[in-house]
Amino acid sequence: MCEGRENFKVAVRVRPRLPNEVPSGFLQCVEADLVHNxxxxxKPILKKASSRIGIDDFGEFVRPEPSQTQSFTYDVVLGKDSSQQDVFLRCASDIVKSVINGYNGSIIASGQTSSGKTYTIAGTKEEPGIIPRAAQIIFSQIGSYSNPAGQYLVRTSYLQIYNEKISDLLEPSRENLKIREDGCGGVFVETLSEHVxxxxxxxxxxxxxxxxLRATNVTRMNKESSRSHAVFTIIIEHGKDDGHGGMAVTIGKLRLVDLAGSERLDVDAESKLQEETKNINVSLHNFTKVVTALTTPGVKYIPYRDSKLTRILQDCLGGNCKTTMIATIAPTSECYIETINTLKFAKRAKNIRNIAQVNEDMSEKALISSYQSEIKRLKLQLQERSSGTDIDYIKLLQERQEEQREKEEVKTKLEMQQKLADEAQAEKTKLISRIRELEDKSLCGLSVPGGASKRGASW
Ligand SMILES: Nc1ncnc2c1ncn2[C@@H]1O[C@H](COP(=O)(O)OP(=O)(O)OP(=O)(O)O)[C@@H](O)[C@H]1O
Known part of the structure; x- marks a missing residue:
């Protein structure tokens, strides 16, 4: 069992300015120090008084006084030049390896809209993120299903929570799914599909x-903003010979979570977008409440049940799991208020303590065990069928031989009869022709020795 700080880590990733942010003249309001994490x-200071901080105000900011800077330290800090591989190695790789060994692990990306959560978790085709890298590591480590170290079975599920409703992203007809207790203190999503x-x-x-199928929308900050929380789960079952003719199974569960981004409500936006934003903010507020409760000394009640997100992520936050929360931030002055909120939230989350232990003796829950019993059953069936086929085959062979013998007997008989018939026919033909010959001779008036001819006698 691993206890304490090392099971809940907090990383902050500061993304680079995007092409549309660079020419605007926005000052970069955050600096990442990778050496000291x-x-x-x-704090951006407006040179001229202005009613709002926004895109129209670019170029109006001046550098702040030292008193207006705040510094935050985390387990890991990644900056604008950090590659996707750096992020994977520093935030995810150890967790993925632990999951192969039977631990629960999770990587949760949270932060303001357009700060780089989806980029970090999923990435792009050119710059793959944590999910594709985790998939590569998992399969290169477990090698094949019949690895000498045992057998592995990997299954996955993918859900989203949109407007406080859970839907299955791999079986679109499954909507508004319910969360149920599993009887062992955990929860599961009823009828969520799992794919081997x-x-x-x-x-x-x-x-x-x-x-x-994930809900996205065009927002002020992001032309493809995720409007739902997405949870991609990879479950790795590992079965080994237990030395008593059975199988010892561990089950590791990896959850890769891309939260919807927090944002200020845009009162000019269409009502659907406003509704989405309100729901996102309520659910993120509940997420913050859980983190606050977990990190406030003396608080016993943790409000996991207040939202679907926190209920599903209960293990990851203060439970049996190795978690890294990656708080993503946008670097520009326009985002300063959200950035400070994210940095403070991430600092608080650093105090969460998780206890992680290998999920052993899981053979009853494991799909690999039911596959094994099914394979055993089918093999037995096949064996029975095979021995059944041998008996049938011998019998069939004997019957065929008998049939063949009978056929040959009949054939010989028929040939014999045919021969006799042919001989009789030949004899008959011979007799007929002899009769005709004799009759012809009679018609020609052949004198009968010692008397008158018959015809002559009649004249
Ligand atoms: N580290 C990075 N390097 C380069 N581009 C990045 C980086 N992080 C994010 N981006 C780009 O910034 C834009 C917004 O990123 P992304 O969609 O990941 O944000 P998000 O936090 O998931 O937003 P939302 O909450 O609205 O869904 C995308 O165009 C993405 O490619």
Whole structure:
């Protein structure tokens, strides 16, 4: 069992300015110090008085006084030049390896809209994120299903929580799914589909399929903003010979979570977008409440049940799981208020303590065990069938031989009869021709020795 700080880590990733942000003249209001894992936030000061901080105000900011900077330290800090591979190695790789060994693990990306959560968790085709890298590592480590170290079975599911309703991103007809208690202190999503996968490509195909269904919308900040929380789960079952003719099974569960982004309500936006934003903010508020309760000394009641998101992520937050929360931030002055909120939230989350233990003795819950019993049953059936086929075959062979023998006997008999018939026919033909010959001779008036001819006698 691993206890304490090391099971809940907090990373902050500061994304680079996007092409549309660079020419605007927005000052970069955060600096990432990768050596000391520190982020420094500089409060933007408007040179001229202005009613709002926004895109129209670019170029109006000046550098803040030192008193207006705040510094935050985390377990990991990643900056604008950090590659997707750096992020994977520093935030995810150890967790993925632990999951292969039977632990629960989770990587949760949270932060303001357009700060880089989806980029971090899923990435792009050119710059793959944590999910495709995790898939590669998993399958390269477990090698094949009949690895000498035992057998592995990998299954996945993909859900979204949109407007406080859970839907299955891999079975679109399954909507408004319910969360149920599993009787062991955990929860599960009823009728959520699970898909067995055999390689990283199959995982990517499922991700592609599910992500197409994920709710997105065009917002002020992001032309493809995720409007739902998405949870992609990879379950790794590992079965080994237990030395007593059975199978010892561990089950590791990896949850990769891309939260919807927090944002200020845009009162000019259409009502659907406003409704989505309100729901996102309520659900993120509940997420914050759980983190606050977990990190406030003396608080016993943790309000997991206040939202579907926190109920589903209960294990990851203060439970049996190795978690890394990656708080993503946008670097520009326009986002300063949200950035400070994210940095403070991430600092608080650093105090969460998880206890992680290997999920052993899981053979009853494991699909691999039921597959094993099914394979055993089918093999037995096949054996019975095979021995049944041998008996039938011998019998069939004997019957065939008998039939063949009878056929040959009949054939010989028929040939004999035919021969006799032919001989009789030949004899008959011979007799007929002899009679005709004799009759012809009679008609020609052949004198009968010692008397008158018959014809002559009649004249
Ligand atoms: N580290 C990065 N390097 C390069 N581009 C990035 C980085 N992070 C994010 N981006 C780009 O920034 C834009 C917004 O990122 P992304 O969609 O991941 O944000 P998000 O936090 O998931 O937003 P939302 O909450 O609205 O869904 C995208 O165009 C993405 O490609």
């Amino acid at each position: 520190t982020v420094v936030a500089n 996968v055999r390689d990283a490509e199959e995982i990517m195909a499922l991700i592609k399929r599910g992500t197409r």
